[in-house]
Amino acid sequence: MCSYRIGIDVGGTHTDAVILDENYHVVSEVKHPTTEDVSTGIYEALKKVIRGSGVAVEDIHYAMLGTTHCTNAIVERKRLNKVAVIRIGAPATLAIKPMVGVPDDLRAILDQNTYIVKGGHEFDGREIVELDEAEIYKIAHEIKGKVNSVAITSVFSPVSNQHELRVVEILTEVLGDEIPLSLSSEIGSVGLIERENATILNASVVDVARATANGFTQALKREGVDAKVFFGQNDGTLMSVEYTVKYPILTIACGPTNSLRGASYLTDHSDALVVDVGGTTTDIGVLISKFPRQSSLAVEVGGVRTNFRMPDIVSIGLGGGTIIEVLDEGEIKVGPESVGHRLPEKSLIFGGETLTTTDVAVALGIADLGDREKVSHLDQDLLQRVYAKMVEMLEEAIDKMKTSSEPVPVVLVGGGSILFPNDLKGASEVLKPNHFGVANAMGAAISQVSGQVERIFSMDELGREKTLEQAKDMAREEAIKAGADPSDLTIVDLEDVPLSYVPGNATKIRVKAAGTLLKTRKEEYTGTVK
Structure with a gap:
């Protein structure tokens, strides 16, 4: 029995869809105008590509979606979560308040429950001051019932995330485990304001991601498709539904990266410059070892300066x-x-x-x-x-x-x-x-699953080789969480940059691991994300 997969990618003008067989050959492809609400265009493209394929729906086992839902929600300032923002950084960071530089219209929506508490770490991992747990308990009781998402940021948490993790424990104790918690150490890199902004944006689109995931899954079911669902992320790989709802900001700019991955597959070129010409814009990116080159600069999302990973794209x-x-x-x-x-x-x-x-x-x-x-x-x-x-x-x-x-x-x-x-x-x-x-939809359909770690390590503790191996293991674990097969993982990107004047031989290490989709049918997502 052949195993088929659907790939769908939402562009500014068209929503493209393909069905591939198990050898990644195109069985059916369609283009449908992207609709104002995005979802309608996705569902129409889905119906057309299935009906044009002649494939039995029970043989479609995977469905991949690259979507602009989260991007649109931020840009349009619509459907955003009620977010509580907790910065662990007093007294060191009181001079600059959270959301400085954020456009006024977005700040009016998000800046309703903002707190700065004592705690945080120095650039070398030393504790600045002990975490004020009593204040965290007070905040937890104060926001209970008022917010449905929390963004947690601590000073230099990419070096030490101990205080962020402790805040998670306290909030879970008071609020339960239904409220999504976004940790800056898992989203952005070093740079407090930009990392905090990225975390706030992530927390603000959790409901949008959840609704998109549920809607896509229900649309598949209406067509009789019982498939494992994955979403495209902006490094050119896939992530599971649960991972998407936890880190929805990673779907931003996944469209251009899908095109790069599709172009690599269709031409068998691992290193090239890819020009994706749509109806409204032309996006240009660079392939390095079959994956998009990442931007080394801070990027703006909906007018907000952030520093989470983004592809290096010129539009x-x-x-x-x-x-x-x-x-x-x-x-x-x-x-x-x-x-x-x-x-x-x-x-x-x-x-x-x-x-x-x-x-x-x-x-x-x-x-x-x-x-x-x-x-x-x-x-x-x-x-x-x-x-x-x-x-x-x-x-x-x-x-x-x-x-x-x-x-x-x-x-x-x-x-x-x-x-x-x-x-x-x-x-x-x-x-x-x-x-x-339909290179973008191809890219969504053929992509691997990845996990990435980017943080500062002290080489003096374990030595260079053991530290690098530890970082690789962390990246592999992230890939497995995202839905990769543990038996088929490879390291596709490794970069270590020594940090001058920082004690402990500190080095910023970025590692990405990627692997094929986990094929165990028992672990498929078929229900509703809560």
């Missing part, structure tokens, strides 16, 4: 639905406005009245779509100038992502990639693989 306002304007004296404006998923009704080639990048490509004979006669009246010189500007925009973005002047392989994926030529400056070769239009 430009150039896609298949990008609007072209001819200004005074022949000046050309390309985007960033787009007709998005309304391309089939708005663009000239489909009978609309808006000139788009797709119209330009069709008029020049580069793409075969719609009715070319509807753009035959356009001035060829103007079209050539617009197209040259489109290509120039893309080449400049590619150049920004390169770390040297040497040409590199470039993989074009996404439905809008038909707009661009097979020769680009800075590219040693330009690849357009089969199934390029």
Whole structure:
């Protein structure tokens, strides 16, 4: 009996879905417009891809979803949890309050129950002051019944998370184990404010993640699919439903990483630059050993500065639905406005009245779509100038992502990639693989499960080799928690950076372990997340 899997990825314009067999061959693929509520588009794509496959639903054992639900909730300021924010850091951190720099509209929602208590550690792991447990008990009783999520942050908790763990014990004792608790030591890296912000955002979208997981699972059941469900995370791997609900912020930016993973699989390239051209934007990322290169900078999510791991992605306002304007004296404006998923009704080639990048490509004979006669009246010189500007925009973005002047392989994926030529400056070769239009859904379907650890270790305690092995074991354990098969785990990324002027030979170590999905049917998730 063949075992099939569904991969679904939500883009800004389209929601893509594929069904793969056990050898990762495409059985069925569809594109459906992304809907305002996201969920409807997912369910419609799910129905279409199943019905178009001819596969018996009982043979579909896995379902993977890359979704923008959590991103949208933060950006739109909707459906967020009532969060209590507890910072363990008095008296050392009283000068800067939690959520400084957070946009006013978001702070108005989240800054209702904020506390700073005595405790925390120094950069070398020494305790600044003893944790004020009496205050934690007081806070726990105060917030009981008022909040449904808690964000806990302690000073230098990536070095020592003892105080955060003790707060978890106290809150669980008072509030029970139904209230989700987000720990900064498990989410962000060193840097108190950014790590605290990431933790608060994580705590704020727990309910959104839970509702998405339950909705997706119920949609599968309505179609008769009893599958093990996984969600895409932003390092190009998967995580279980339970892991997703605990760390929902890790789903942010999973779309571009799914495209990178799909591009790697479709071309069999482990190191390349991937250009994902959608209807609204073009996302460009870098593959290193088949996984996305991570950003080393703090990133903003919904206007909030954070430091949790994110893929290194450059996005430009150039896609298949990008609007072209001819200004005074022949000046050309390309985007960033787009007709998005309304391309089939708005663009000239489909009978609309808006000139788009797709119209330009069709008029020049580069793409075969719609009715070319509807753009035959356009001035060829103007079209050539617009197209040259489109290509120039893309080449400049590619150049920004390169770390040297040497040409590199470039993989074009996404439905809008038909707009661009097979020769680009800075590219040693330009690849357009089969199934390029659904590379993101492919990436979701074929991905492995991973776990990552990033924290500061003292090399003097165990020595370098034993410390590195300890970090690897911690990463493997995280991967297993996320749903990986314990018997098939490999270390896919290891980085250690010595920290100058810090005693104990302190070193920041980042390790990622990845493995195939656990195939034990007994451990499948089929119920409702509570």
